[in-house]
Amino acid sequence: MIDPRLDVIGKRLEPVKRIIAVSSAKGGVGKSVCAALSALAFGEGGYQTGLLDLDFQGASAHLLLDVQLDFPEEESGIKPLRAGNSVDFMSFAAFSREHAVPLRGSDVSQAMLELLAITIWDPLDFLLIDMPPGIGDEILDALRYLRGLEFLVVTTPSRVVLHVVERLLAMLSELKAPVIGLVENMVRPGSDSAAAALAEKYGTALLGSLPFEERIDDILAEGANGAPLSGDLGHSIRSITDRVAAFRA
Amino acid sequence: MHEWALAEAVVSTVERLYEENGRKTVLAVNVLIGELQHIEMEVFSVGLENILAGRPFSPDVFHFEIEKAAFRCNACKGDWLLEQHTDLGEEEREAIHFLPEAAHVYMRCPFCGSPDFGLEKGRGVSIKSVDLQELCDD
Numbered sequence: 001m002i003d004p005r006l007d008v009i010g011k012r013l014e015p016v017k018r019i020i021a022v023s024s025a026k027g028g029v030g031k032s033v034c035a036a037l038s039a040l041a042f043g044e045g046g047y048q049t050g051l052l053d054l055d056f057q058g059a060s061a062h063l064l065l066d067v068q069l070d071f072p073e074e075e076s077g078i079k080p081l082r083a084g085n086s087v088d089f090m091s092f093a094a095f096s097r098e099h100a101v102p103l104r105g106s107d108v109s110q111a112m113l114e115l116l117a118i119t120i121w122d123p124l125d126f127l128l129i130d131m132p133p134g135i136g137d138e139i140l141d142a143l144r145y146l147r148g149l150e151f152l153v154v155t156t157p158s159r160v161v162l163h164v165v166e167r168l169l170a171m172l173s174e175l176k177a178p179v180i181g182l183v184e185n186m187v188r189p190g191s192d193s194a195a196a197a198l199a200e201k202y203g204t205a206l207l208g209s210l211p212f213e214e215r216i217d218d219i220l221a222e223g224a225n226g227a228p229l230s231g232d233l234g235h236s237i238r239s240i241t242d243r244v245a246a247f248r249a
Numbered sequence: 250m251h252e253w254a255l256a257e258a259v260v261s262t263v264e265r266l267y268e269e270n271g272r273k274t275v276l277a278v279n280v281l282i283g284e285l286q287h288i289e290m291e292v293f294s295v296g297l298e299n300i301l302a303g304r305p306f307s308p309d310v311f312h313f314e315i316e317k318a319a320f321r322c323n324a325c326k327g328d329w330l331l332e333q334h335t336d337l338g339e340e341e342r343e344a345i346h347f348l349p350e351a352a353h354v355y356m357r358c359p360f361c362g363s364p365d366f367g368l369e370k371g372r373g374v375s376i377k378s379v380d381l382q383e384l385c386d387d
Contacts, residue, residue, distance in 0.1 A: 001281070002376040008254070046289060076296070077254030078347065095344040096354045097342035102364040103353055110372065118254040118347075206328035 004027060005117035009145055012077075016050070016122040020180065020244065023129065024154040025159045025168035030185040031055075031154045033216055035130040036064040038152070039231070040223040041241040043086030047125040051083060052115070052147040053091035054140050054142070055132040056108060058099050062093050064217070069094055077120035083181040084224035090119050105137045112135035112141050126244075128152075135168060143177060150178045152207075156186045157193035171249035181207035183240055188212050208240040251347065252288055253296035254375045256302050260300045260312075266379050267305070274382040278311045283371040284331055285318035287346040318371030327360035331371070334359070362365075 021178065022035040035051060042049040045098065053061040063065060065083035072078035072094055080088035085182050092101060092111060103111065121127065129146075132138050142149055151172055155165045165182075172179050184195040185210040199206040213219060223229050229237060260317050263278055290313065298308045318331035336346075341355040342345055349372050358366050 002379070004258035004374060007265050008258035009259075011261065022312075032311070034267070038364055064289075071347065074250040076250065076257070078251050093347065095348045099354045100364075101354055103350060104365075104367070107353060107368075109348045109350055114348055116349070118251045119259055122253070122378040192371055238347045 003113070005113045005143045006118050006145070007010065009113070009116045010147065011147065012119065012121065012219065013127070015125045017125050018150060019127045019129065019148060020150050020151045020152050021129045021131050021139070021142055022154060023103045023131040023139060023168065024087060024133060024165055024224070025135055026155075026164040029154050029156050031133070032060045032064055032130050032155045033220070034152070034185060035128050036061055036212070037223075037237045038209070038222050038241050039065070039087045039128050040084065040220070040229055040243070041237045042126050042128075042245075043084070044228060045238070045241065045245075047135075047245070048123060050080060050084060050088040050090075050121055050124045050127040051130065053089075054112060054115050054138045055110060055130055056092040056103060058132060059091050059093040059096070059101070062091050064091070064220045065089065067142055070099055071095070075120065077118045079120060080122075085226055088122060088124065090115060105180050108137045109141050112138060115147070135171060138195075143175060150180050150215055150247070152180050152244065154185055155182055155195055155198070156223040157184060157191045157195065159194070162194055162198055164247060165244045166198060169198070169204070173202055174182075179204045180247045181205040183207055186210070186212045205243070207243045208236055210240075234235050250296070252291055252293040253300070255288070256293050256296035257300050259376060260297065260304065260306070262376055263306060263379060264304065266381070270381050275306050275310055275357050275379065276376070276382055277380040278306075278376040279379075280311060281375045281377050282313055282315050283318060283344060283349070283373045283375070285314060285349045285352060285368065285371050286373040287342060288374065303311065314377070315372040319354075319369040320366050321369050322358035322361060322363055322364040323367060324363035325358060325361040327358055328369075329359050381384075
């Protein structure tokens, strides 16, 4: 039996200049927040930006970006939804809404292949992928099917998180997958972190830190509705996305 | 009309095999259509014909077989068919049409109610075989 979807994924992603997996081996570090903030910052910067939520079981990017979950329009495939004014968006949640998504690994792979095969992306400078935590099916499939995939790795200052994130960096290094750098999230004033040392150990960069922000949900919703990202958070994410844009593997 | 995207995938595979095998004539492409995805065959066929325009394959070589969707519960080991799910609403069927794995969101084992079941067969579009003309010496 031949799976024809494998032969069309490359074509579907031809209009996309760069595909970036926003990843972390640890849950709860703010991957979705970083992916959503980065998408908004790229959009503000005039880049054509897409966001694909591959965290099927914990899909939340639509909540962060206040996306109206309608079935996608169909043309010669399905058209991405719109997040705010500037971000093209696709997620399993477009079909599962707010129901639980009890999938085993093989089903996760099938769903991912289907979304990659039928979503018709407009030309994009960046397609950000909000990855699930861990080093499971989604990340292995992404490495297998998405040519030129780059990684943006999210950590927090926590020693425990850094330990777990190191496992992902070690695996990406072993696979020679391009790592753009680390983003340190939820940083409080005066917090001491070994994130820079970890980045250096794996020959990558600490791209910047995002401050812990009580109002993060509101800020993202406001950003999705057109308000520019302001304050320390806005400055920090723009600095990070500038470095991501300048990165060359 | 996302059937067109799937038809394009089938053509892409045939095209790859055609190139990899020295452009031998394609005699038959046997496509399996899983019942779960609710593919509209007329839309799929029109998409296929459009995509094939200008390519060296006739729509006539494409043959379709509909495969019934069958499930097995991982919890109670019960087996059942899609047609037993008379409880699915239009929106739920539509979601499964777009993404067959949405079945796990909207369906439950009819015997024990578990969401932990596997799809044994009949998911979506796959290619059973592609027959190419063998070249003769004479």
